[in-house]
Amino acid sequence: MIVHLINLVLPQNEKTLKLVGGVPQDIQTIIKHLKLECPLENNPCGTKLYQVFKCQPLPHIKFTSPKPTIAATAFQSSQIHLSCQPCLQISNASFITQPLSDWLDWFIKLPGFENNIESWADQLWSQGSNIVVYVAQGIVWEHHFKKKISMSLELGLSLFIDWFNPKGNKMAGKQVLMGVISLNCLNLPPWLEFQTQYTYLAGIIPAPKQPDMIAISNILKPLIDELLVLNRGIKLTMLKHQSGNKVSVKVICLIGDIVANHNALGLMSHSARNFSSWCKIKDDEQKDLVLGRLLNGRNVLNASFKWKSAESTTIQKKLAKQNRIQWLELNRLLYWDPAMNVALGVMHNWYKGVLQHHFCYCWSFDKSVVQEQAEQFDETESKVDEMDIDSEEMEVDDFEEFNGDGEQFVSYI
Numbered sequence: 001m002i003v004h005l006i007n008l009v010l011p012q013n014e015k016t017l018k019l020v021g022g023v024p025q026d027i028q029t030i031i032k033h034l035k036l037e038c039p040l041e042n043n044p045c046g047t048k049l050y051q052v053f054k055c056q057p058l059p060h061i062k063f064t065s066p067k068p069t070i071a072a073t074a075f076q077s078s079q080i081h082l083s084c085q086p087c088l089q090i091s092n093a094s095f096i097t098q099p100l101s102d103w104l105d106w107f108i109k110l111p112g113f114e115n116n117i118e119s120w121a122d123q124l125w126s127q128g129s130n131i132v133v134y135v136a137q138g139i140v141w142e143h144h145f146k147k148k149i150s151m152s153l154e155l156g157l158s159l160f161i162d163w164f165n166p167k168g169n170k171m172a173g174k175q176v177l178m179g180v181i182s183l184n185c186l187n188l189p190p191w192l193e194f195q196t197q198y199t200y201l202a203g204i205i206p207a208p209k210q211p212d213m214i215a216i217s218n219i220l221k222p223l224i225d226e227l228l229v230l231n232r233g234i235k236l237t238m239l240k241h242q243s244g245n246k247v248s249v250k251v252i253c254l255i256g257d258i259v260a261n262h263n264a265l266g267l268m269s270h271s272a273r274n275f276s277s278w279c280k281i282k283d284d285e286q287k288d289l290v291l292g293r294l295l296n297g298r299n300v301l302n303a304s305f306k307w308k309s310a311e312s313t314t315i316q317k318k319l320a321k322q323n324r325i326q327w328l329e330l331n332r333l334l335y336w337d338p339a340m341n342v343a344l345g346v347m348h349n350w351y352k353g354v355l356q357h358h359f360c361y362c363w364s365f366d367k368s369v370v371q372e373q374a375e376q377f378d379e380t381e382s383k384v385d386e387m388d389i390d391s392e393e394m395e396v397d398d399f400e401e402f403n404g405d406g407e408q409f410v411s412y413i
Contacts, residue, residue, distance in 0.1 A: 107198070232248065301331055
């Protein structure tokens with residue numbers, strides 16, 4: 001568009017051609033010239049254990065001989081035609097991450113960010129402690145962010161993990177699963193929290209399969225390394241603090257479905273005898289609908305560290321069967337409580353099942369369902385008209401139930 005306007009307005013001469021030649025022709029070049037590119041780290045990743053390797057930039061990574069055995073699934077040999085040069089190792093899969101500190105520096109400078117979190121915090125505390133409408137009023141938030149007079153900015157984040165099928169085919173077909181790791185700021189009001197511009201995409205888990213507990217720990221390791229630094233706080237410039245202000249970050253909530261939570265928490269499968277993420281209920285006790293004894297965060301941490309320090313895989317399997325707890329990378333965060341800082345996310349069945357039922361049948365948003373209900377009502381009303389009812393024996397109160405529009409009668413069906 002800009003090039004077209006220049007050609008229309010300016011005379012066609014050598015100077016104009018030189019000017020047009022310097023104008024970017026695509027959005028990628030414009031973003032690059034304006035220095036708006038998002039910094040990304042592209043690291044080779046093993047397709048089995050998802051071990052992330054810190055090597056030279058992709059796509060060509062040269063390994064010294066002998067090559068580490070753990071990297072066998074991460075690289076494949078590629079012969080190049082150079083004299084006296086060994087073959088290069090090309091990555092089979094890559095794990096793409098966005099540095100959290102870089103995103104945080106951009107995030108806190110968004111227009112209205114400081115005003116949004118300050119006004120929302122004032123609104124919550126003005127309601128008092130008797131009314132709880134958001135997570136920032138809960139005991140977990142108070143435990144992590146105690147009230148104190150400080151100018152530093154303390155942010156609480158929620159960690160979300162889930163997998164999706166990029167091919168979009170049905171469950172009966174061949175599945176390819178890719179994972180998403182994202183974080184959202186809980187300091188923002190709920191109507192802004194999950195908007196795209198406020199969502200941090202921490203990484204994309206490579207396909208084709210969903211990783212197990214060991215693999216998800218390897219994937220979360222780069223993120224946890226950054227969170228350990230950000231917990232102590234870093235100095236960043238803000239719109240209201242041009243000279244710099246201390247900003248600290250904590251992950252206080254893990255959100256995901258049953259499978260993702262169990263993998264990230266190092267718990268046994270949700271089909272195991274001890275299946276719950278919050279209590280010690282057994283699988284054969286579900287029918288009783290009684291909450292089991294709640295898990296204790298300190299006990300879970302002790303069992304997890306005991307599993308990690310085991311001398312052999314045999315001992316680890318024995319401990320996992322006994323305590324149903326393995327290692328989780330989140331345990332490296334000193335403030336993390338694996339029993340209290342976990343929330344069950346909205347599952348796909350909610351959107352496809354319960355919500356669909358409410359829209360179609362309860363709220364009558366589907367025209368075909370509304371027409372079906374109207375036909376059923378007409379059929380029922382005709383049957384009522386055919387009934388031989390003695391009006392002299394019917395009480396007036398009973399007759400009011402069958403009023404002209406039939407609303408009360410429909411409610412009985």
